[in-house]
Amino acid sequence: MLFTETGFPRVPDMDMIMETMGKTSGEETKEDKSMEDQRKEIENREDDEMEIDLVLLFGAFWKSFTRLWWLVLILILAGAGGFYAFQNLSYEPLYASSATFTVATGDGENGTYNFYYNSNTADQMSRTFPYILDSSFFRSALLERLGTDTLNGTITSETVENSNMVTMRVESPDPEDARKILDTALEIYPETARFVLGDIQFNYLNEPETPTEPFNHIGLRRTLALGGGAGALAGILILGLTALFRRTARNPEEMQKITSLRCLAMIPQVRFKARKKQKKKKISVLDKRLSFGYRESLRALEIRLENMMAKEGGKVLLISSTASGEGKSTLAVNLSELLASRGKRVLLIDGDLRKQDDAGIIGIRDSAGLADIVKGEKTIREGLRKLKKSGIWFLGSRRTVKQPASVLSSPRTGELIQALKKEMDYIIIDTPPCETFQDAGMLSDYADGILYVVKYDFIPQRRIWEGLSFLGGRSARILGYVFNSYPESVSEYGYGRYGYGRYGRYGYGKYGYGGGSYRQPYGQKNAYEEEAGNG
Known part of the structure; x- marks a missing residue:
């Protein structure tokens, strides 16, 4: 069976469970210890997986950022411009007039007043002063003295704790109203507060003045910073959600949700040093300038495929992928070159008649292709070309075929x-x-x-499953899949958990030469910087 139906973990065999339940008490004690050890090991693995998931999540976020950085920039500009426009449209200038004074109490008939130097009375005044200012009695008296029904402004007061110093402030859209309201409030306050504070008098430290400019200026830098910051947060949130819910294939565990096929290899991502006006470089496994990890990954894949094909007596290997850009053509060329370097007679056929790129990858001019031979326009001898440098035989053209289905379905192709x-x-x-x-x-x-071929973090899992299901119903058996362009920066998949480390799961153990996907060490990075193009 090629595919799992649900993607859920397989349950243990019921006979095994019943057998375990029927053991003697002594066996149960040993089994309990063994189960406890297994439980601790599982917990340790889960902790490692959580750390790996965080690394992969950050990698997915960074990948989304490198592809959608322009969206974040647009949101920053839109946020800054939008917030600035909103501030200007909703802006209403406000003017403030204030006065600072000390409060003295005394006998109004004799004209003698004393300041609140006693801390108890000063504290009482500091709590009572704002209360009177907010009372309906004071407000009614103020409106009556101003001769209006509504107050075009707000009055606040601030007292210094344990002192008799008070600051009264009026804010209004009209500077004249701000000054007029403040003068009137200062004038009527001693009279309205007489029943609570007694006879009081203000000694001004800061006389009230008519404001000349609004106090709530729109700060250009602050407005742009706030709007741009909000836009940046929105962009980061979008990228974070995209990375979180991006259902692509990033490791064999995620592939197990859609298929039971083996991972045969993980091919590291190849990077070239960034240069201006450089041509698309060919990625050849014979190029010793490429990283050790890339070359060893392909060699391990080639040995594994050769053993699997030899076991079944097969010679024809078909390489496909879900979508374009996953690197299958480059992989096909490199596998051909590796087999040829081992003295094998290898023929590479470009079967993509709609877009024949293999000739360009291996660096040859146009020649006869599969369609030319099937249609009888060229003979086999005229169509096949042997490349001296790599030693492979090649059949392919640079010309596209308008109706490739008629060529591929022709009996002459078989x-x-x-x-x-x-x-x-x-x-x-x-x-x-x-x-x-x-x-x-x-x-x-x-x-x-x-x-x-499955490119790392490139195609949604659902589409990969559909592609595998399509090929799974054919006569040829799917030998397995290979992860391509796997980032070497994900160190957990190097010498650690998926390498030669503790578990060896994708090394020489369960999925290595013993019967599954080979996970080779990546080795040391070289000076390549820019991601190479995919075939």
């Missing part, structure tokens, strides 16, 4: 591949993406095995 199998040790067919066209399905009928 006859041609059968004839070439007698001359070659291996035939590698590079196909179009399987989610777009039926071409890959037609070519799989001529293959002995299929290798599926």
